[in-house]
Amino acid sequence: xxxxxxxxxxxxxxxxxxxxxxxLNALESINDAFKRITPYxxxxxxxxxxxxxxxWFQWFLFYRNRSRDSINxxxxxxxxVDAELVSLLTAIDDCSHFxxxxxxxxxxxxxxxxxxxxxxxxSYCKLCKKLNDYREKxxxxxxxxxx
Numbered sequence: 001x002x003x004x005x006x007x008x009x010x011x012x013x014x015x016x017x018x019x020x021x022x023x024l025n026a027l028e029s030i031n032d033a034f035k036r037i038t039p040y041x042x043x044x045x046x047x048x049x050x051x052x053x054x055x056w057f058q059w060f061l062f063y064r065n066r067s068r069d070s071i072n073x074x075x076x077x078x079x080x081v082d083a084e085l086v087s088l089l090t091a092i093d094d095c096s097h098f099x100x101x102x103x104x105x106x107x108x109x110x111x112x113x114x115x116x117x118x119x120x121x122x123s124y125c126k127l128c129k130k131l132n133d134y135r136e137k138x139x140x141x142x143x144x145x146x147x
Contacts, residue, residue: 001135002070003092006063007128013044024129030122034114056114057104064101068093082138088131097124 004024011022018036020029043059046052054062071089074081092098097120104117 003067003089004128004132004135006067006070007125010060010063011125017044024125024132027122027125030125031115031118034118034121037114039109039111039114057101060097060101061105064098068098085134088127088134092124092127092131095124095127096120 008024011024014030014033014037015021015023018033020033020036022029022033037056039057040055042053043056045054045059045062047054047058071093074089075086078086097117100117100120109116
């Protein structure tokens, strides 16, 4: 639930900051939303006291790290985890968005917006949607409240 919740939290924040509404069920506006965000502007994440904000690449890295931590916790229980769930989680862990986030932290880009990264982010979101569909199928009635 946390992996999907983190994806949904990112989509909600992107919607709030950029204007176009985006969600797991409405990813069509991601490119427009990313065009409205400057990569090195302040993201809604404080990384140092009292008021030092992460940039958007650092923000993506924060969520990548949280997701990978959650994935690793589940996979550590692998003898008891359904093979389909393992497949869904490893697909997210290996997604191109996460790989790009690694590169983004060590290289300075001159892009004026995030649109160059929209397609890989959409791919990541689609994988999270599949994971959420799996959760709804195997845990019906359990609301998505974990973030």
